[in-house]
Amino acid sequence: MTPYQCAIKVTYFIITSLATVGFGDLHPRNDFERIMVAITLLSGVALFSFIMGNFIAILNSSKSIYDEPEESEELSKFLQVLKRFNKN
DSSP: OHHHHHHHHHHHHHHHHTOOOOSSSSOOSHHHHHHHHHHHHHHHHHHHHHHHHHHHHHHHHHHHHOOOOOOHHHHHHHHHHHHHHTTT
């Protein structure tokens, strides 16, 4: 098998594994391939977790913009107005 064909098979295997489809038509046959597949799968899971964590943080920050203020925030604003009105 040429290096080009081997690269195509490895890329196909990685994509099907990371997509959790895993058709079973290709599988690692020696220890080196098993180690590379394990590293690739762990890297894929870590990258996906990182991206989803950032996405959730963005959603939470945009959600907090549109939320109603809490009672403590309203009380704090009220006390600041009283403080200004009474000139400290």
